[in-house]
Amino acid sequence: MPDPTxxxxxxxxxxxxxxFVRRVRKIDRPRSTARLVLxxxxxxxxxxxxxxGGWTGAILAVVGGAYGVHLMRHRAQPPTGIEHPARHRHPGAPL
Known part of the structure; x- marks a missing residue:
């Protein structure tokens, strides 16, 4: 039942x-393709x-590749059900 107050x-x-409307819409807006490009x-x-880079380059390649995988796995996806509420908190949002 909607609350009239x-x-x-x-x-x-x-x-x-x-x-206010812009800030509220910004919360639900999907992330840009910057993560995909990165x-x-x-x-x-x-x-x-x-x-x-030799050995140093190999280490940096592994770290960069792993971070690329991380970015792809955590890009904006449609909700699939009930998830942990703290996972999708925005900075400054109340608990």
């Missing part, structure tokens, strides 16, 4: 603070690090 507060916020860049640079 809450609806009134939200309506007042929307009327008085035009940035992951592909890391995977592309890994072979060059190995060829040009």
């Amino acid at each position: 809450f609806d009134a507060i939200v309506s007042q916020l929307r009327a008085e603070d035009p940035d 992951a592909v860049l890391l995977w592309t640079l890994a072979p060059m690090c190995i060829v040009l």
